[in-house]
Structures are given as C-alpha cells and as structure tokens.
Amino acid sequence: METSTAAAGLNDRSLGWLRFMWDKATTEDDWSDQGEPHVWWDRYSEPPMCAFPRFDLAEMAYVLPMMLEATPAWREGYTRILDELARRYMTFWGAVDWNTLIGPDPNVDRYPPEWLAMAPESLRGRYALPGWTGNGVEPWGLQPDPIGSDGNLFYRGWLNLLLGIRRYVSDEPREDIPFEVSGYQNRSFSWTHRRMARFISDQLAARPQGTHCENTKIWLFCLSAAGLGLRLHDVLLGTTVNEPFLRWVSFAQKHYMGRDRKGRLDWVAFYYDPIEESLMTFPGRLGAYGALCLLHYLYPQDEQLGIDLYECAVRQLGWNNPDVPVIQWADDPQMLSTAMWMAREIGDDTTWNRLREICESRLQPRFFGEDDSRFAYWCGFPDPWPRGQINATLMMIECAEPGAWSRVFNKPMTGLSGEPTVHGVDYPLFGIRRTHHDRRRGALEIDTFAATPSQRGRPTSFTVGNLPTSEAIRVRVDGRPYESWRRTAVGSVEIDLPVDTHRIDVAYAPPHHLTPSGSGSDRKARP
Numbered sequence: 438m439e440t441s442t443a444a445a446g447l448n449d450r451s452l453g454w455l456r457f458m459w460d461k462a463t464t465e466d467d468w469s470d471q472g473e474p475h476v477w478w479d480r481y482s483e484p485p486m487c488a489f490p491r492f493d494l495a496e497m498a499y500v501l502p503m504m505l506e507a508t509p510a511w512r513e514g515y516t517r518i519l520d521e522l523a524r525r526y527m528t529f530w531g532a533v534d535w536n537t538l539i540g541p542d543p544n545v546d547r548y549p550p551e552w553l554a555m556a557p558e559s560l561r562g563r564y565a566l567p568g569w570t571g572n573g574v575e576p577w578g579l580q581p582d583p584i585g586s587d588g589n590l591f592y593r594g595w596l597n598l599l600l601g602i603r604r605y606v607s608d609e610p611r612e613d614i615p616f617e618v619s620g621y622q623n624r625s626f627s628w629t630h631r632r633m634a635r636f637i638s639d640q641l642a643a644r645p646q647g648t649h650c651e652n653t654k655i656w657l658f659c660l661s662a663a664g665l666g667l668r669l670h671d672v673l674l675g676t677t678v679n680e681p682f683l684r685w686v687s688f689a690q691k692h693y694m695g696r697d698r699k700g701r702l703d704w705v706a707f708y709y710d711p712i713e714e715s716l717m718t719f720p721g722r723l724g725a726y727g728a729l730c731l732l733h734y735l736y737p738q739d740e741q742l743g744i745d746l747y748e749c750a751v752r753q754l755g756w757n758n759p760d761v762p763v764i765q766w767a768d769d770p771q772m773l774s775t776a777m778w779m780a781r782e783i784g785d786d787t788t789w790n791r792l793r794e795i796c797e798s799r800l801q802p803r804f805f806g807e808d809d810s811r812f813a814y815w816c817g818f819p820d821p822w823p824r825g826q827i828n829a830t831l832m833m834i835e836c837a838e839p840g841a842w843s844r845v846f847n848k849p850m851t852g853l854s855g856e857p858t859v860h861g862v863d864y865p866l867f868g869i870r871r872t873h874h875d876r877r878r879g880a881l882e883i884d885t886f887a888a889t890p891s892q893r894g895r896p897t898s899f900t901v902g903n904l905p906t907s908e909a910i911r912v913r914v915d916g917r918p919y920e921s922w923r924r925t926a927v928g929s930v931e932i933d934l935p936v937d938t939h940r941i942d943v944a945y946a947p948p949h950h951l952t953p954s955g956s957g958s959d960r961k962a963r964p
Contacts, residue, residue, distance in 0.1 A: 446871025446884050447507045451836040453804055453812025454828065455504065456888060458497055459514070459865055460811070461825070462521035468528035470536075470623060479825035483771070485552055485568030486651075487826065491531045494522045495595035496829035498602045499733070502845045503837035505606055509850055510872035510881060510901075511859040512606055519603040526599060527618045532583035532592055534570040536621050539579065542569040554723075555707070557715045567708070571652040572621065576712070581621035584628050585636065588649040591656065593633055594663025600630045601669035605845065608854045612674060634670045637663055638678035645688050646711055653712040657693055657705065657727070660685060661734035668738050668846050679738075686739060702728070702749040722766045725750035729772045732779050733830070737846040747779045757788045763795055770800055770816045774831040781839050800831070808890040854903075857881040857943070861900040866892055867936045879905075879946025885939045895936045902929040904945045913942040 447455070466475040468490075474480070479493040501515040529536060542565040553561045565571055570589065573579040580586040584593045604612060612630040620626050640648050641663075647655040648663070664682035671679045693706040693716070705727040707717045718724055728746040736743025751757040754766065756776060765773060773792060780789040796802070801815035805823075813823030814831050833842060844850075856874050859881075868888030874881050881901060887893040904910065906928055912919045914934060919941075921933040930943065 444873075447504060448835065449804075450802070450812045451500070451504060451832070452868060452870065452886065452888070453810060454500070454832045454835070455514075455868075456865055457806070457811040457813060457823070458500075458518055460806075461497075462518040468525045468530040469619075470529040472530075474525070474530055477822035477825070479827075481820070482824050482826040483769075485548075485555070485566055488568065489534055491526055491533075491592070491595070493825035493829070494526050494531070495599050496826055498522055498599050499829055499842070500832050500836045502602055502606050502849075503833065503841040505850065506837050506841050506844070508859075508869050508872045509853055510857055510874060510883070511862065511869040512608070512853075513860050513862065514864045514869075516603070516607040516609075519599070519606060523596075523599055523603060523616075526596055527616060529619045529623065532589075532619065534568070535572050535583045535586075535589050535592060536619070538570040538572065539621075540571065540573040541565065542571070545569075554719070555717070557710075557713070557717050560713060560715060564713070565651070567651060567654065567656075569651060574652045577652065579621070581624045582618075582626040583620050584618055584626060584633055588652040590637070590640075590648040590663055591650040591659040593637060594659055594666060597630070597634055597637060598662060598666030598669065600633075601666050601673065602845075604630070604673055605669065605849055608851075612670075630670075631674070634667060634676070634678050638667060638681050641681035641685055645685065646692075646709070647685055647689070650708075654708045654710050656708045657689060658708075658730050658734075660689075661731050664738060665734045665846065672846060672849055673851070683738070686735070686742070690742070701752075702745040705731070705746065705749065722753050725753040726767055726769065726772050729775050732775050733833075733842065736779065736782065737843040740843075743779070744783060747776070747783070751776060751780075751785075751788055756791060757785065759787055759791070763791050765795075770814070770827045771830050773800075774827075774834065778830065778834050778842075781834060782843070784839075796831070810888065810890060856903065857901060857945075858903045859883060859899060859901055861898070861931075863897050863899070865889055866895065867897045867899070878944070880942055880944040883939075883941040883943070885937070885941065887936045887938065889936075893935075893937050896933065897936050898931055898933045900925065900929060900931050901943050902926075904928040904930070904943070907945045907947075909945065909947045911944045913944075914939055916940070 461477055468474055474490045478490040480488050480490040498519060501519060505512060525531060545565055546562050548566055552566055555567050556564050577587040583589055615627045615629055617625045617627055647660050650656045650659040664679060667679035667682055670676055693709060694702060695704045697703040704718055704724050707719060707727045709716050719727055728750040731746055732743055755761045756763055777789060777792040777796060804812050813828050815823055816827055818824055859869060859872060862869060865888040868886050870886050871884040910930060912922045922930050925931045
C-alpha cells in the first residue's frame with residue numbers, strides 16, 4: 438500500500454510535483470486588481486464554488502509539511518514556496534469573490550441545470566448558489582475586510598491553515614508580525630496570524646450553528662478546514678483556540694448528520710442556510726460526496742468521526758465492494774483521491790487497490806516539462822498545465838508515508854531548529870531527496886539528486902549547519918572519504934560537489950562514538 442517512505446526519501450513523483458510547485462510559486466505574476474494570475478493557477482476546477490485561484494494556493498501547501506518527514510534537515514525550499522503562496526493569498530485576487538461579487542446575484546434565475554443540484558429544490562431559481570459570495574447582503578451589509586467580516590469564513594479559515602503550515606515548516610515565530618490583506622475597493626487591512634486565529638475562534642464560540650462562508654451559508658467543508666487551522670495553531674503555540682470548533686463538531690453531528698438504526702453514519706449535509714432555515718443534502722449516492730470532502734480536515738481532529746464519514750461514503754458508493762465495479766457518480770477526481778488517501782490511512786487494502794487502479798489507468802499520471810523533471814496528473818483536461826486543486830489532493834498519496842498528514846496536527850516534529858540543518862542549496866539546480874539525523878552515530882545523512890538533469894555535473898555547494906561543536910567532523914560522499922569541504926563557522930561546514938545523485942554523510946562525533954541509550958532520538962519520520 439505504501440507509495441513512498443521517509444526512509445527511502447521522496448519518490449520521483451513527489452520530486453516532480455515539488456519542481457512544478459516551485460515553478461508556479463517563484464514565477465512572477467500580478468495578483469492585483471490591475472493584473473491577472475498566471476494561467477496555471479487553478480481557477481477552473483470545482484465550479485461554481487471553488488473556481489477561484491486561492492483554493493489552489495491553500496491546497497498546494499498540504500504536501501509540504503508531509504514532505505518534511507523525508508527531509509527534516511532541509512526546509513528552505515518549502516518555506517520559499519509557502520511564502521509565495523501566502524503573499525498571493527493576501528492580494529486582490531486572493532479575495533476576488535469577496536471584493537467583486539457584491540449584493541444579490543443578478544443571474545440567480547439563469548444557472549445551468551447541472552448547477553441547480555447545489556441548491557435546495559424549493560429555492561431553485563431564486564437562491565444564490567455556492568460560489569456567489571454575496572458581500573453586502575442582509576443581515577450584515579457590505580463589509581470591506583475579507584478577514585474581519587461576519588461571512589467569508591472560507592477566506593480566513595484557509596489563510597489561517599496556510600500560515601500555520603508555514604509556521605510549522607519554517608519553525609520561524611512570525612505569528613505576531615502584522616501583514617496586510619487587500620479588501621473591497623483595494624482597502625488594506627492589517628492582521629496578525631495570532632489575532633486572526635483568535636477572531637475565528639471567538640466567532641465560532643458566539644455562533645454554535647457555525648460561521649458563514651458565502652453569505653448566508655454555513656459550510657461543513659469550510660468550517661472543518663478552519664478548525665484544522667486552529668488545531669495546528671494550538672499544537673504549535675500552546676493556545677486553546679480550537680475548543681469552540683470541537684463544540685461545533687458535536688453540534689454538527691446532531692444537526693447536520695444522521696445515523697441509521699445500526700448507528701452507522703447515513704447522511705451528511707452539504708451546507709445549511711439559517712436565514713432560509715434550509716439544509717442542503719445531495720440525494721442518493723451523491724450524498725457520499727458530502728462526507729468525503731470533510732476527511733482531510735476532520736480525520737486528524739476526530740479519528741472516529743473521520744472513519745465513520747469514510748465508511749458512510751464508500752459503503753454508499755460501493756467502492757469497498759469487490760463484487761461491483763467502481764462507478765464515479767460525480768466526475769470529481771478530488772473525491773476519488775480523498776477516498777484513496779483515507780483507505781491508505783486506515784489500511785483498507787480492498788478500496789485502496791480498486792481506486793489506485795482507477796487513478797493510474799484513467800487520471801493520466803505523467804512526467805512533463807524540461808527533462809521530464811515535473812510530474813502531475815492530467816485527469817483528461819485539455820489545459821496546457823495540470824490542475825492545481827486536483828493534484829493537491831492526489832499528491833498527498835505520493836509524497837509521504839501513511840499517517841503523515843495527521844502527524845502534522847497531532848505529533849509534529851517540533852524542535853528541529855536544534856538539529857543539524859542543510860541550507861544554501863541551489864534549488865532547483867540541485868535537490869535534496871532525503872535527510873536523516875542519526876543521533877546515536879553522530880552524523881547527518883543527505884541524499885541528493887540533479888533537480889535539473891541537464892545540469893548534471895555542474896559544480897555547486899551547500900552548507901550543513903547547526904552541528905554540535907566538535908573537531909571530529911568527517912565527510913564521506915558515496916561511501917568514500919571526501920575532502921572538498923571547509924569549516925565556515927562554529928558548527929558549520931560548506932561542501933563542494935558536482936550536481937548529481939549522491940549519498941553524503943557528515944559525521945560530527947569521534948569514530949566509534951555511541952550516544953548513551955536514551956539520550957537522543959532518531960529524527961527521521963515517525964513510525
């Protein structure tokens with residue numbers, strides 16, 4: 438069932454996706470109201486509700502803390518990508534729906550028929566569908582700040598999660614540093630990560646039903662993502678901002694979900710509109726998708742509820758039944774990949790194998806770009822670039838061992854700032870596939886590769902820092918003693934070598950040194 442292991446390092450598919458993420462993040466484009474995001478930022482998937490480029494920004498971040506398990510000593514490349522994602526998120530285009538979809542929807546009676554399935558039947562033709570944010574509608578009126586508003590939870594909820602991931606990956610305490618977000622008519626609003634998390638938490642505490650996303654809908658999907666961001670804030674900073682969300686989960690199970698006579702979860706609402714007093718659920722087997730979309734966000738916070746949601750979905754869809762063919766009742770690769778991810782998490786081999794075969798045969802996994810050094814799933818779309826939102830979840834099954842996503846929120850690798858680090862890597866010329874700090878032996882192992890294969894053999898250098906003070910530093914490359922290195926500071930060495938696949942061993946303890954039992958732990962991925 439495994440697709441990658443931290444012991445082996447990042448697999449080739451993960452490295453190819455990382456390279457494309459780097460391309461997207463570091464290629465300049467204009468997200469102001471005078472510009473437009475590059476075409477490769479996904480604002481095409483999941484219409485009408487998710488066809489905005491910020492969903493690509495938020496979801497693209499998910500694999501980075503998972504990848505960190507394989508390369509805990511190298512984080513600078515991931516941090517650079519996260520900085521570029523967050524920078525774009527705070528722009529006009531990051532909140533384009535809140536800034537432009539003002540008041541009642543003028544096209545409320547002209548939706549295509551396939552979109553009408555996303556509205557309660559009794560309201561169709563006179564009710565704004567998901568995707569119409571409705572800044573300015575009653576009962577709150579126009580609110581220029583996309584964070585400090587009554588609605589728009591999905592904007593600040595995913596931003597809080599994104600900043601939490603950045604905090605974890607970088608280990609840099611920036612939660613009290615102000616940042617500016619662009620609101621209605623280009624007004625600028627100042628927030629901090631800590632203050633935003635507290636605002637989300639206080640708003641949840643004041644609204645037991647849940648906070649609104651589009652005015653006036655309460656989405657289980659958006660609330661679950663917001664709660665996960667609060668969970669990460671608590672784990673990293675020792676706060677308790679997630680407690681109101683956990684109370685909401687109990688409320689949601691009573692009012693937005695239902696169980697059959699056997700106690701099994703039987704249905705899950707898509708959203709609730711407290712103004713219309715209307716609960717939106719999908720009919721028949723389509724209702725399973727309302728459960729699937731919550732898994733990434735709820736399973737790390739409530740394992741049993743996550744399992745209940747998953748079992749409800751695959752039972753209704755028949756995906757866990759080897760006697761019936763796999764039918765995708767909605768053409769949505771994200772839901773397929775979410776079920777596949779969860780099957781791997783809980784060891785459901787039957788469902789995993791069935792869905793993995795579909796994924797490999799129909800979703801067009803392939804390497805592309807210069808030297809075929811990028812990787813993505815193309816999913817049958819004719820676009821010149823792979824869809825970011827869809828690949829963000831698909832790549833969660835490629836980039837780490839089972840359990841990696843949940844460990845970010847429950848057993849994070851804190852304290853890495855006290856471990857040896859690798860920095861100054863000339864990525865994407867040169868790349869890091871794996872690092873492993875063997876504390877017992879007193880050495881850092883580093884596996885490298887040519888991230889730009891056409892430049893293989895070109896000279897490069899990088900630094901290994903934060904080594905314990907020692908005169909006994911020894912470097913081996915590919916199993917042999919290596920001399921092309923120098924000390925640059927106390928506990929820091931710079932290594933010169935050609936761009937290529939290498940196994941590098943930087944030992945800082947005297948030969949035959951063994952750390953006494955119990956004095957340290959291995960810093961590769963957790964079992």
